[in-house]
Amino acid sequence: MHVLSIENITKSFDGLQVLHGISLHVDKGEAVAVIGPSGSGKSTLLRCATLLERIDTGSISYGGEPVAWDAPAGENGKAAKSVYAGKNELHAIRRRFGLVFQSFHLFPHLSVLRNLTEAPVRVLKIPKERAKEDAMRLLEKVGLSDKAAAYPFQLSGGQQQRVAIARAMALSPEILFFDEPTSALDPELTGEILKVIRTLAAEHMTMVIVTHEMAFAAEVADRVIFMDEGRIIEQGTPKEVLEHSENARTKAFLRKLSDN
Ligand SMILES: Nc1ncnc2c1ncn2[C@@H]1O[C@H](COP(=O)(O)OP(=O)(O)O)[C@@H](O)[C@H]1O
Ligand SMILES: [Mg+2]
Structure with a gap:
């Protein structure tokens, strides 16, 4: 059983097709x-997978639990929009994944500790004391146990992003999505984020990471997917895609990156 299954999804914005199956x-x-x-549609793919955007057609499921599925074609033969599960089902499925954005989206008025305990206490009804213990463990993991009482504005961008990762972990997701987690950071701060994600990978956390850090992708990913113009052009091991690709578009993309 796949943790996440996405099948042939399409998505358009105002007539512009962004995901092509x-x-x-x-x-x-x-x-x-x-x-x-x-x-190329990377963020849109992640936003569709995490229910922030609705797909047009295709299907999505988590651990076999359906999020959305293809509707039978309408009378005119046109594909109808995918059908989504009900509110309660979707609410339960949202707990299965965590999402870390480019910019950190922390609650500005809450301490670091409260940022981490808020959802477990409110959503999962975990007792406050236990939520605090869990949060402290997570802060230790991302190297910020000394910042529990601080507020987001008192932290560097890299520290805020590490809090965001710890917060995403606090709901014990089965899968974590990262959308270019280092792209809003100064180069000297990206290392600390990559280190945290590396630790998660070593613990076999299931992850989908959109990144432009090729060396990092090569190091942590079991599989690399190359997207262009709303399609998956190629996928394989990091070696296959990043070093030995025969695909003209992949090669052009990688060449451009290394020129910069
Ligand atoms: N909410 C939106 N409304 C209209 N167009 C959008 C929206 N979100 C993304 N797009 C368009 O979809 C395309 C893919 O964007 P995106 O998924 O952000 O790509 P990437 O993350 O690979 O840079 C772009 O042309 C972008 O302008
Ligand atoms: Mg993007």
Whole structure:
């Protein structure tokens, strides 16, 4: 059973088709890196997978629990929009994944500790004391146990992003999504984020990571997916895609990156 199963999804914004039939299956313990030029639909794919955007057609499920599925074609033969599960089902499925954005989206008025305990206490009804213990363990993991009482504005961008990762982990997700987690950071701060993600990979956390850090993708990913213009052009081991690709578009993309 796949942790995440995406089958042939499409998505348009105002008539502009952004995803052209993407399929993606992620197994437990897998780290998948998604690479590709700006505008190729990477964020849209993640936003559809995490229910922030609705797909037009295709299907999505988590651990076999359906999120959305293809509707039968309408009378005019046109594909109807995918059908989504009910509110309660979707609410339960949201607990299965965590999402870390480019910029950190912490609650500005809450301490670091409260940022981490808020959802477990409110959503999962975990007792406050236990939620605090769990939060402290997570802060230790991301190297910020000394910042529990601080507020987000008192932290560097890299520290805020590490809090965001700890917060995503606090709901014990089965899969974590990262959308270019280092791209809003100064180069000297990206290392501390990559280190945290590396630790998660070593613990076999299931992850989908959109990144433009190729060396990092090569190091942590079990599989690299190259997207261009709303399609998966190629996928394989980091070696296959990043070093030995025969695909003209992949090669052009990688060449451009290394020229910069
Ligand atoms: N909410 C939106 N409304 C309209 N167009 C969008 C929206 N989100 C993304 N797009 C468009 O979809 C395309 C893919 O964007 P995106 O998924 O952000 O690509 P990437 O993350 O690979 O850079 C782009 O052309 C972008 O302008
Ligand atoms: Mg993006």
